[in-house]
Amino acid sequence: MPTIERHTTKERGVHAVHAISFIILLLTGIGLYDKSFFGITKLFGGVDLSRFIHHWIGVVFIISLFLMYFQWKGEAAVFDKDDKEWLRVFGGYLGKDVKAPPAGKFNAGQKMFFKMIFWAGILFGITGIIMWIPQILALPKIIVQLSYILHDMILIGLVMGVLAHVYLGTLANPGTISSLLTGQVDEQWARHHHEKWFKQVIKKGR
């Protein structure tokens, strides 16, 4: 079956670094969420090493976030009538035979997720630094307390969002995962899921 390129190697690399750093951050950080999770810190050689990894992978997470932001912000900035309609019908995910309006390189849901990831990541970084070196920043105690709350709120929101994101990219939409693995997708997949983008690519000529 004929395929077309959906993501370049660079695009996939940035996404992979961001995704893997998220998973590492989750595993090194979740040990402090509750006493019953503390054992997870052993996975990375104890709590001291976990913390060290968490801090510096956090930096990688933020850098890759910005790289991802700059590589996709063009496509994510577009928001037209079809996107509005897409959101209204929830991308056709709420029924078996609901037709979703044609999407560009990204559909409206992906664009919203992209923006959510970006702002959540920035807040993750800011609250993270406050918790990392509170004694150096010497901020009022309430700021540190609010950082704990915000960091956890973002965590909960992102874990929920990422679970949905992973589901939609794998089980819910067969044929999607190859866009991350090889960068190539089936033409018919592209026509079905991202019709406007597909037409653009065809027009430009392969």
Next chain:
Amino acid sequence: MPKNAMLIDVSRCIACRACQVSCKQWNRLPAVKSSFAGSYENPSGLSSATWRHVRFRETVEKGEVKWRFLSFGCMHCKDASCVFVCPVPGALTRRDDGTVYLDEQKCTGCKYCISACPFGVPHYDDAKGKVYKCNLCADRTANGLQTACAKTCPSEAIRFGDRDSLIKDAKAGGKKIYGENELGGLSVMYVLQESPSFYGLPDKPAMPVTTAFWKKVLKPLGYIGVSATVAAIILHYIAIGPKRYKGGE
């Protein structure tokens, strides 16, 4: 089990700071370099190397100087916020004898307790990467000795003993006790001359709202939110199923 406690009658305090010194000596805490800040108070407050500290409060009222002292350290709350937020099993525990014990070996230096303590007691040591505070001389009391500060106090302002009898004694003397019922009952109690806030103590100590929201509301909400997402995904896969496209497998 009888509860260890200290009752500090501030009207008996002569601000000699022997409690400060004996605490440092017993716990082998180094002296901290300080600078003059217009008061005999020295150093300026608790730190990771100062677990007991005499606060000086100097005011002028109706032309008369009022000089008040408060020997201050960990209050050893029954419902201790620090124990509640500590994520490390066994690092901060409330013992049966009334001690809130911080195990240096287990502390990871996450500093959650610092943000949670309503009294501002725990302090972080940058060099060691751990938090420190008074352990009510657990190594002494376990061997039948009283705390170093109580032992050394020359004016008997700090008294160590069984909590119930300390309270009974103070009440027999007609004294009002700070800490008898606060936060479930503190193991370090005061008989004060002024209002608690005069000494920089909270009038009604409580777990900070932010801490309570964080761990009592948000944490369970996190479990609910993530479980609901997983449930929704499974439900979606069963009820609606994947989006297949023409020509695809």
